[in-house]
Amino acid sequence: MTKNDNSSKVVLVTGASSGIGYEVALQLKAKNFIVYGAARRADKLKVLEDRGIKTVILDVTDEDSMNSCVDTIVKKEGKIDILINNAGYGSYGAVEDVEIDEARRQFEVNLFGLASLTQKVLPYMRDNHFGRIINTSSMGGKAHTKFGAWYHATKFAVEGFSDCLRIETKEFGVDVVLVEPGMIRTNWGMIAADNLKKTSSNGAYAKQAEKYAKNFRKSYTSKRLTGPARVAQEYVKACTARKPKTRYLVGTFSHSLIFFRRILTDRMYDRIIASAI
Numbered sequence: 001m002t003k004n005d006n007s008s009k010v011v012l013v014t015g016a017s018s019g020i021g022y023e024v025a026l027q028l029k030a031k032n033f034i035v036y037g038a039a040r041r042a043d044k045l046k047v048l049e050d051r052g053i054k055t056v057i058l059d060v061t062d063e064d065s066m067n068s069c070v071d072t073i074v075k076k077e078g079k080i081d082i083l084i085n086n087a088g089y090g091s092y093g094a095v096e097d098v099e100i101d102e103a104r105r106q107f108e109v110n111l112f113g114l115a116s117l118t119q120k121v122l123p124y125m126r127d128n129h130f131g132r133i134i135n136t137s138s139m140g141g142k143a144h145t146k147f148g149a150w151y152h153a154t155k156f157a158v159e160g161f162s163d164c165l166r167i168e169t170k171e172f173g174v175d176v177v178l179v180e181p182g183m184i185r186t187n188w189g190m191i192a193a194d195n196l197k198k199t200s201s202n203g204a205y206a207k208q209a210e211k212y213a214k215n216f217r218k219s220y221t222s223k224r225l226t227g228p229a230r231v232a233q234e235y236v237k238a239c240t241a242r243k244p245k246t247r248y249l250v251g252t253f254s255h256s257l258i259f260f261r262r263i264l265t266d267r268m269y270d271r272i273i274a275s276a277i
Contacts, residue, residue, distance in 0.1 A: 006032040010077045011239065012069070013037050014058060014117065015087035017044035019186035020136070023232035024084060025053050028239060033082075036073055060087050060113025061105075070120045080121045082132045082239055085114040090140075090151040090192040092216075093199030094209065102199075103150045110154035115161060122174065131174035134238050135162045139182045139254040143261040145273055147196055147205075147212055166246065177238045178247045182254025185227050189220025226251040 011028055015021040016037030025037040025048060037048040038058035045055040056072055059065040073080055088110040091102055118133055125131025140148065141155035159178065166176035183189070193216040200209035219225075234248040249255060261269055 006240070007034070009081040009239075010034045010073065010079055011036065011082040011084065012056075012073060012080050012121070013084045013086060014060060015039065015136075016048060016053075016055075017041070019188065020181065020184065020228045020231050020235075021084075021086040022048070023228045024086065024235045026051060027229075027232045027236050029053050031236060031240065033239070034077060038069060038087075058087075060117060061108045063116065066113075066117050066120055070117070074124060079124050079128055081125070081128070081130060082134065083118065083121050084134045084136075084235060084239075085117060086136045087113065088136060088154075090148070090188055090195075091199075092147045092151060092192045092196035092212075094147055094205040095149045097200045097203065097205060098150055106150050106154050107157070110151075111157045111161065114158065118165070122169070125169075125174045126172040129173040131169070131172075132177065132239065132244070133162075133165070133169075133174065134177045134179060134235060137162070137178045137180045139180050139249065139251070139257050141178075141180060143257050143269075143273075147200065147209065148192075151192070163246075175244060176246075177244050179231075179234055179238065180247060180249045180254065181226075181231050182249075182251030182257065183219065183225050184231055184251050185220070185222075185225040189216055193217045193220070224252060 011033045013021050013025045013035060016025045017039035025035050029035045029052065036054045036056050037045065038056050039045050040057065040059045042057055048055050056069050057065065058069040070080065091106055114135060135158055137158045138155045140152050141159040144152050162176050162178050169176060193213045196209055196216065197213040200206065231250050234250045238244045238248055249258060
């Protein structure tokens with residue numbers, strides 16, 4: 001893909017009302033792509049509209065909402081060239097404490113919503129013999145941390161899903177890319193810490209959970225963390241590269257964590273992670 005043909009490419013960005021998704025939408029708009037930013041609430045989309053970005057309401061846990069989103073864009077533009085599956089969240093808590101309904105919800109948002117929306121855009125990409133699906137994973141899709149079992153499970157699943165999909169769709173001109181952010185300066189860490197405290201601040205894991213949540217908040221307010229605008233640059237690379245990489249690892253501690261995960265034994269890694277936060 002070259003700079004000259006960006007203006008004909010239609011991009012759908014989910015979870016675009018804040019954080020990484022918001023910055024991705026802005027940067028792609030600046031590159032002359034036709035950008036549709038999607039989020040669940042109409043009031044959250046106004047910030048995008050004020051920046052000249054097209055918007056559409058989307059709840060990735062609702063089939064009717066996803067159908068309406070895709071239909072709206074295709075009716076207006078005739079196609080969707082690039083899908084950026086960015087909607088997702090992290091809900092931390094001890095496995096023993098997390099309600100299975102909450103675990104299912106994380107999978108509904110982080111994996112099944114992503115997969116269902118992908119299914120809905122693939123026919124248009126196949127017809128055009130061109131498409132790019134960019135899935136937001138995490139360094140947490142390759143390495144684990146304490147109290148994050150369900151979140152990590154969803155991201156490990158997104159990794160495997162994306163690798164299989166990439167092979168299946170190659171013959172149709174559709175490429176699949178993973179972006180794997182590390183610790184990023186967004187509300188994600190605060191939400192994860194709040195959920196951890198809410199879920200496991202009483203009972204057997206209370207002492208560990210309180211300490212972990214406190215340190216989580218401290219870590220995710222650090223000025224050392226990578227900003228979402230920097231992470232968005234990797235999505236732009238994935239959209240504009242003639243032959244994108246299969247993975248873009250970016251953000252604070254991402255490369256070092258994955259490096260240590262690769263070279264250490266499971267027990268050694270466990271000990272370091274258990275004492276790190």
